[in-house]
Amino acid sequence: MLSALSQLLLFQLSGEVIARALALPVPGPVLGMLFLFVALLLKGGPGHALQTGSQNLLQHLSLLFVPAGTGIMVHFHRVGSEWLPLLLSLIISTAATLVVTAVAMKCCLPGTAAVKGEQQ
Structure with a gap:
């Protein structure tokens, strides 16, 4: 478990160092995840x-939401005063995600609409 956690943190650290050194507009952990992906390939x-270390982390993934929940409770007055922009952004981002996912899935499926149209 310690070696797996060390590997994950080293990839995150390398991504953070490169992102800051090159002043990239990409977060360091995202670069680290990309480096990990390439290394695994x-x-x-x-x-x-x-593999076992990652599975152990995934089993306790819900604990990572505690800081976010605490932050919401600390700034609950802001959530109450700015509920409309928050609600609109949630609705619009959810709709956009659904549309993009549907279009991507339609593009990735091997010609289902074209095949059905040709057979009829």
Whole structure:
């Protein structure tokens, strides 16, 4: 578990260092995740330690939402005073996500609409 956590944190650290050193507009953890992805592709998948360590982290993923919930409770007065922009942004972003996902899925499916149209 310690080696898996160390690997994940090293990839995150490397992404953070590169993002800050090159002043990239991409967050460091995103670059670190990209580096991890490339390393896993080159290695042929995760090792046993990384796989079990990641599974252990995923089992306790709900604990990572505690700071966000605490932040909402600390700034609850702002949520109450700015509820309309928050509600609109939630509705618009959810709708946009659904539309983009549907279009991406339609593009990724192997010609289902075109095949049905040709067969009729």
